[in-house]
Amino acid sequence: MQTTTQQNQLVDHTIQSKMGLSDKEQPDLSALHSETMRAIVHRSYGSAEVLRCETISIPTPGKKQVLIEVHSAALDRGTWHLMTGRPYLIRLLGFGLVKPKQPVPGFDVAGKVLAVGSEVTRFVPGDEVYGIANGSFAEYAAADENKLVTKPSDLSFDSAAAVTVSGITALEALTDVGKIQSGQHVLVIGASGGVGTYAVQLAKAMGAEVTGVASAAKADLVYSLGADHVIDYRTKYLDEMNRRYDLIIDIGGRNSISCLRGVLKQRGTLVLTGGEDGNRVTGGIGRQLRAVLMSPFVKQNLKMFVSGEKQSMMVRLSEFIQSGAVIPSIGQRFSLDEVPTAMRWLETGNAKGKILIVVKPSAKK
Numbered sequence: 613m614q615t616t617t618q619q620n621q622l623v624d625h626t627i628q629s630k631m632g633l634s635d636k637e638q639p640d641l642s643a644l645h646s647e648t649m650r651a652i653v654h655r656s657y658g659s660a661e662v663l664r665c666e667t668i669s670i671p672t673p674g675k676k677q678v679l680i681e682v683h684s685a686a687l688d689r690g691t692w693h694l695m696t697g698r699p700y701l702i703r704l705l706g707f708g709l710v711k712p713k714q715p716v717p718g719f720d721v722a723g724k725v726l727a728v729g730s731e732v733t734r735f736v737p738g739d740e741v742y743g744i745a746n747g748s749f750a751e752y753a754a755a756d757e758n759k760l761v762t763k764p765s766d767l768s769f770d771s772a773a774a775v776t777v778s779g780i781t782a783l784e785a786l787t788d789v790g791k792i793q794s795g796q797h798v799l800v801i802g803a804s805g806g807v808g809t810y811a812v813q814l815a816k817a818m819g820a821e822v823t824g825v826a827s828a829a830k831a832d833l834v835y836s837l838g839a840d841h842v843i844d845y846r847t848k849y850l851d852e853m854n855r856r857y858d859l860i861i862d863i864g865g866r867n868s869i870s871c872l873r874g875v876l877k878q879r880g881t882l883v884l885t886g887g888e889d890g891n892r893v894t895g896g897i898g899r900q901l902r903a904v905l906m907s908p909f910v911k912q913n914l915k916m917f918v919s920g921e922k923q924s925m926m927v928r929l930s931e932f933i934q935s936g937a938v939i940p941s942i943g944q945r946f947s948l949d950e951v952p953t954a955m956r957w958l959e960t961g962n963a964k965g966k967i968l969i970v971v972k973p974s975a976k977k
């Protein structure tokens with residue numbers, strides 16, 4: 613009969629063989645005190661009820677991955693889409709046809725590197741990092757080294773966890789896609805949300821005059837981010853506007869493309885970044901695709917994009933944060949067990965700033 617140690621060695625060996633890792637390439641996991649961790653798991657699509665806190669195996673990082681001890685994570689709309697499986701198009705895009713392929717949700721992460729894969733060159737155990745780890749709602753998460761940057765020592769784990777998914781989307785929308793220029797008039801629709809709070813601050817830092825569109829209840833937040841003007845989307849603002857914009861970043865809008873084109877300058881650029889309208893199959897993506905198909909036939913630039921999660925963007929964003937030009941806007945904090953409650957809070961639309969999941973509370977907030 614095998615002893616427990618022999619059984620564990622057998623399990624370890626099986627994991628290594630599956631990953632194609634020889635004993636020599638296997639990361640040193642001796643810093644771990646256990647082989648299991650607490651994590652949020654969803655084994656089917658649905659509402660927040662599908663999220664359970666379970667004890668599961670700690671992931672083994674691949675050759676180009678690091679294992680992170682998660683201090684903080686953050687919630688975003690994308691994680692909600694992958695929980696519900698809606699719009700259905702995302703299931704066809706490889707996230708799992710009938711159930712989520714990745715059972716542990718969460719992307720934004722900040723924590724400490726515990727172990728590194730054999731081909732990792734940028735990090736060593738003990739480094740404090742932040743970025744994107746697929747499965748960050750857990751005590752430990754494996755992340756590609758090129759989806760992480762070094763956490764500045766004066767940035768807390770909580771603030772760092774609130775940065776990446778939303779921040780790089782805003783930066784890419786404004787720069788690579790929107791080609792923002794200093795002095796331009798920029799309209800940010802959805803200015804009070806995860807992506808919008810970064811878009812307003814970044815556009816201001818790049819010298820634009822910024823108008824933010826949000827609910828009246830969050831106007832103060834948008835002004836505090838530096839917006840020059842704030843408009844309540846519940847008014848008929850697009851019909852009543854006299855101003856024309858050089859650049860519109862539409863993150864939360866449900867407006868038709870023709871309405872948006874009406875407030876865009878003749879050679880202006882519309883960047884459709886998000887939006888929760890549309891049918892169950894294509895959701896907000898339907899409107900984005902229509903805009904791209906129309907663009908070659910009009911003088912205005914109508915664009916959509918999906919964040920490339922580029923490391924170069926993470927580095928640029930980190931520079932804005934270190935300079936103090938951009939400050940992560942943090943709303944409510946929840947513990948790992950409370951992720952279902954956090955998800956319901958996101959669904960209410962009342963959240964102000966990023967929703968944090970504090971996995972390992974630390975003295976540095």
Ligand SMILES: NC(=O)c1ccc[n+]([C@@H]2O[C@H](COP(=O)([O-])OP(=O)(O)OC[C@H]3O[C@@H](n4cnc5c(N)ncnc54)[C@H](OP(=O)(O)O)[C@@H]3O)[C@@H](O)[C@H]2O)c1
Nearest residue numbers: 689781802803804805806807826827845864886887918919
């Ligand atoms: N392209 C990409 O790669 C990418 C990346 C990340 C996210 N996204 C998408 O971007 C969208 C926003 O993400 P998020 O994390 O910023 O979401 P969020 O935090 O929920 O923010 C949504 C924003 O939309 C505003 N809003 C709601 N209804 C509106 C309406 N009728 N008209 C105008 N604004 C309205 C909200 O204002 P109030 O809160 O004041 O009501 C809020 O500012 C989602 O659709 C998400 O899937 C795309």
